[in-house]
Amino acid sequence: MGIADLLLRPLRSPVVTAALPAPGGLPDRGHRGTPSLCSAPAAAAPLSTLCPVGAIQVGEHPNGACSLQIDYGKCLFCGNCVQASPSGELCAGNEFALVGRTRESVTATWTAASDGSIERQPAAGDAVGQSVAHRRCRSVHIRHLDAGSCNGCDWEMTALLNPVYDIQRLGLDFVASPRHADLLLVTGAMTRNLMQAARRTYEAMPEPRLVVAAGACAVSGGPFADSYATAGGAAPALPVDVFVPGCPPRPEALIHGILVAVENQGRR
Amino acid sequence: MPFAQTRTLLDDCPFTVRTIATPASNETMLVCDPSDLPGLCAYVTGRGAKLATMTGLDLVPLGEQLGVEFVFSVAAFDEFLRIRAPISLERRSYPSVTPAVPAAQWYEREVKDLFGIDPVGHPDPRRLVLHETFPHGYHPLRKNVSATEQAPTDARHFDYFEVQGEGVYELPVGPIHAGIIEPGHFRFSNIGELILHLDARLFYTHRGIEKRVEGKPASEALFTVERTCATCTVSHAVAFSTAVERLSGTQVSERATWLRTLLLELERLYNHVGDIGNLCAGAGFHAGTSRGAILKERLQRLNEELTGHRFLMGVVGVGGLRYDLHSSRLEHAARTLPELRDEFAAYVDMLLETRSFTHRLVGPGTLDLATAFALGGTGVSARAAGLATDYRIDHPHLAYPLLKPRRVVEEAGDVNARFLVRVGEVMEAFDLAERAIAGLPGGTVSAEIAPLPAGASALGYAESSRGANIHWLMAGSNSDVYRLRIRSASYANWPLVARAVVGNIVPDFPLINKSFELCYSCCDR
Numbered sequence: 001m002g003i004a005d006l007l008l009r010p011l012r013s014p015v016v017t018a019a020l021p022a023p024g025g026l027p028d029r030g031h032r033g034t035p036s037l038c039s040a041p042a043a044a045a046p047l048s049t050l051c052p053v054g055a056i057q058v059g060e061h062p063n064g065a066c067s068l069q070i071d072y073g074k075c076l077f078c079g080n081c082v083q084a085s086p087s088g089e090l091c092a093g094n095e096f097a098l099v100g101r102t103r104e105s106v107t108a109t110w111t112a113a114s115d116g117s118i119e120r121q122p123a124a125g126d127a128v129g130q131s132v133a134h135r136r137c138r139s140v141h142i143r144h145l146d147a148g149s150c151n152g153c154d155w156e157m158t159a160l161l162n163p164v165y166d167i168q169r170l171g172l173d174f175v176a177s178p179r180h181a182d183l184l185l186v187t188g189a190m191t192r193n194l195m196q197a198a199r200r201t202y203e204a205m206p207e208p209r210l211v212v213a214a215g216a217c218a219v220s221g222g223p224f225a226d227s228y229a230t231a232g233g234a235a236p237a238l239p240v241d242v243f244v245p246g247c248p249p250r251p252e253a254l255i256h257g258i259l260v261a262v263e264n265q266g267r268r
Numbered sequence: 269m270p271f272a273q274t275r276t277l278l279d280d281c282p283f284t285v286r287t288i289a290t291p292a293s294n295e296t297m298l299v300c301d302p303s304d305l306p307g308l309c310a311y312v313t314g315r316g317a318k319l320a321t322m323t324g325l326d327l328v329p330l331g332e333q334l335g336v337e338f339v340f341s342v343a344a345f346d347e348f349l350r351i352r353a354p355i356s357l358e359r360r361s362y363p364s365v366t367p368a369v370p371a372a373q374w375y376e377r378e379v380k381d382l383f384g385i386d387p388v389g390h391p392d393p394r395r396l397v398l399h400e401t402f403p404h405g406y407h408p409l410r411k412n413v414s415a416t417e418q419a420p421t422d423a424r425h426f427d428y429f430e431v432q433g434e435g436v437y438e439l440p441v442g443p444i445h446a447g448i449i450e451p452g453h454f455r456f457s458n459i460g461e462l463i464l465h466l467d468a469r470l471f472y473t474h475r476g477i478e479k480r481v482e483g484k485p486a487s488e489a490l491f492t493v494e495r496t497c498a499t500c501t502v503s504h505a506v507a508f509s510t511a512v513e514r515l516s517g518t519q520v521s522e523r524a525t526w527l528r529t530l531l532l533e534l535e536r537l538y539n540h541v542g543d544i545g546n547l548c549a550g551a552g553f554h555a556g557t558s559r560g561a562i563l564k565e566r567l568q569r570l571n572e573e574l575t576g577h578r579f580l581m582g583v584v585g586v587g588g589l590r591y592d593l594h595s596s597r598l599e600h601a602a603r604t605l606p607e608l609r610d611e612f613a614a615y616v617d618m619l620l621e622t623r624s625f626t627h628r629l630v631g632p633g634t635l636d637l638a639t640a641f642a643l644g645g646t647g648v649s650a651r652a653a654g655l656a657t658d659y660r661i662d663h664p665h666l667a668y669p670l671l672k673p674r675r676v677v678e679e680a681g682d683v684n685a686r687f688l689v690r691v692g693e694v695m696e697a698f699d700l701a702e703r704a705i706a707g708l709p710g711g712t713v714s715a716e717i718a719p720l721p722a723g724a725s726a727l728g729y730a731e732s733s734r735g736a737n738i739h740w741l742m743a744g745s746n747s748d749v750y751r752l753r754i755r756s757a758s759y760a761n762w763p764l765v766a767r768a769v770v771g772n773i774v775p776d777f778p779l780i781n782k783s784f785e786l787c788y789s790c791c792d793r
Contacts, residue, residue, distance in 0.1 A: 005618070030573040030576055032576035032577055052488050076491060145444065146451055146473065150497050152499075154448055155498065157448050162558070162562060163562055164565045191473055191475055193474055222495070224475040224476070224477070227415070227476040228414070228416065228417065229475050
């Protein structure tokens with residue numbers, strides 16, 4: 001019974017592997033969502049006090065206009081700003097592919113004119129990245145590096161290998177040694193205790209090699225920036241090619257970040 | 269009278285102590301002379317008290333001196349005994365408690381690293397938390413040391429424990445490991461494949477959380493504290509919030525109490541199920557790994573459908589919850605949990621019927637009860653060795669006095685025992701979660717926090733999926749955090765792993781380590 005059951009069960013079970021969503025949207029799973037400005041604020045200044053990690057900056061302009069910037073690289077996706085915004089100016093949206101190829105590109109800026117209209121500058125990095133989710137790419141071997149994370153990003157990474165996300169169908173896989181790796185997927189705020197091992201791991205990778213910083217801590221230091229014990233993210237120690245915001249970034253966002261890195265390899 | 273029962277431990281006590289009032293009703297605080305610490309700690313542990321946590325203190329800005337405080341759990345009375353000693357700036361030392369109470373070993377080394385208070389006579393005086401890059405004489409948790417400045421780099425040598433003898437070799441593993449796993453260094457001393465000794469070195473993910481939150485208001489600090497560890501986030505948020513609520517005398521609503529209980533059991537569920545799947549990976553049983561991973565994914569999706577977050581982060585708030593859970597989502601959870609329970613039961617049947625898997629589990633990584641007890645073990649790792657400690661029952665919190673969880677205990681202390689304890693606790697957690705939803709009272713979920721009395725301190729605790737998380741909190745002058753000491757279950761249990769691997773073979777190390785499945789980030793902070 002035992003072995004036959006083990007072999008036959010997968011044939012009888014439904015396929016659980018989920019289709020990858022387009023970067024624009026995710027099926028509604030009740031997720032907390034990505035904060036963004038939805039209506040012109042009556043008063044901009046108080047909005048910057050709503051973020052526990054200072055990811056929201058506001059600016060007043062002449063003619064009654066104001067600007068609001070959300071740095072998704074710092075954002076913890078805690079929902080405090082959405083919950084506490086006085087007249088619902090901040091709302092939660094469905095975008096999850098907030099990936100950028102530079103640190104600056106993972107911010108979004110809105111300008112609100114005095115007539116109440118809002119204009120937004122895009123948050124995600126490359127237009128090229130928008131079509132990446134549906135490409136098949138050449139086999140890419142990923143080495144994981146935890147440089148002082150809380151493990152949320154790392155567990156989402158482990159989920160990438162489960163039958164639901166199954167990154168192996170995209171030609172992606174994790175490897176045991178940096179010597180076998182094309183891409184270094186870094187989490188955590190880069191603790192001083194780990195920095196030497198992080199540098200050695202990168203140096204052990206043969207070229208061409210990519211570095212993806214995953215999660216608020218790797219992108220910006222997150223809540224552990226400005227600590228005696230951390231360098232404030234992956235970038236102070238390693239040359240980062242792609243930044244993936246999130247706390248933690250959901251598995252779909254990690255896949256998107258990896259594919260953007262591979263697609264843009266060699267481009268500056 | 270609240271202190272009466274713990275006071276009976278101190279009848280005929282030969283040491284001079286002074287009692288200090290504390291805001292929390294089940295805590296007794298005594299102040300003694302530093303030279304009496306080993307004797308007094310041995311005295312109370314001999315009468316049934318167990319070391320729960322320990323912290324260093326820098327009260328110099330408050331016009332006082334340095335200090336250390338040892339906190340003991342008196343489970344028989346659901347009380348805590350706190351023993352504090354002032355340490356002068358000139359002396360900066362006290363006689364080590366570790367020879368008398370081995371469970372104190374890491375706590376004392378940590379206080380030496382972070383405060384510069386020397387436990388004289390400690391059997392292992394090596395650095396623990398600060399690795400070689402930090403200069404000697406640098407003690408970041410002193411109040412006169414900057415929270416943000418980077419100390420200059422110093423490259424010194426770390427002495428690993430060596431076993432002498434012909435044929436003995438050292439096998440260094442990590443900190444970067446082969447799989448997707450946290451960093452830690454394991455220095456084995458082996459003969460062939462047989463492990464004679466393991467010197468485990470952690471704190472690679474030390475982020476300086478405790479210093480980071482000093483001076484922050486409690487509700488702001490919570491965002492950082494709950495990110496100590498993603499998979500224990502609810503237990504850390506509950507423990508921290510409870511300390512704030514006990515300090516301020518804030519009453520949390522019934523609905524918030526029951527919802528916090530539900531969240532804690534949902535956290536226990538996805539962790540235990542995930543850990544069982546990981547155990548299959550450690551044994552090379554990939555059908556088991558895959559099936560467990562699918563079930564864990566379904567549980568994490570349920571977390572998100574119910575609360576908005578796959579790890580349940582950002583739901584617990586100081587004073588209750590940050591927001592209420594919708595009744596439609598609670599109904600969805602109530603319908604989904606029994607389906608997941610049935611799938612889990614079928615999964616376990618498959619595992620138990622696979623003899624090539626079960627044979628790997630029986631025997632390796634045996635931890636005996638005496639060691640678990642002496643080193644202050646907690647949670648699954650302790651209960652699997654016959655040490656029946658469970659804070660949900662010994663120090664009842666949240667809705668547990670009404671839900672009455674069952675203690676799940678095994679005796680063998682091996683990988684199989686830790687597996688069986690998790691299986692039993694999963695079934696129990698499904699039951700508790702379903703009953704928490706069914707019995708959920710109405711009402712509000714958040715309460716205004718009263719100001720925190722400046723200089724007062726209190727404990728907050730919760731039984732995480734790995735054991736008791738205990739937060740020790742002292743308030744500053746503006747209802748902010750003066751000092752927070754986070755003691756996770758993993759911090760207490762890591763020394764047990766080093767003992768459990770002795771006498772096993774190296775290829776069994778991943779399996780043994782996965783059977784404990786402790787968090788490095790919880791420990792390192």
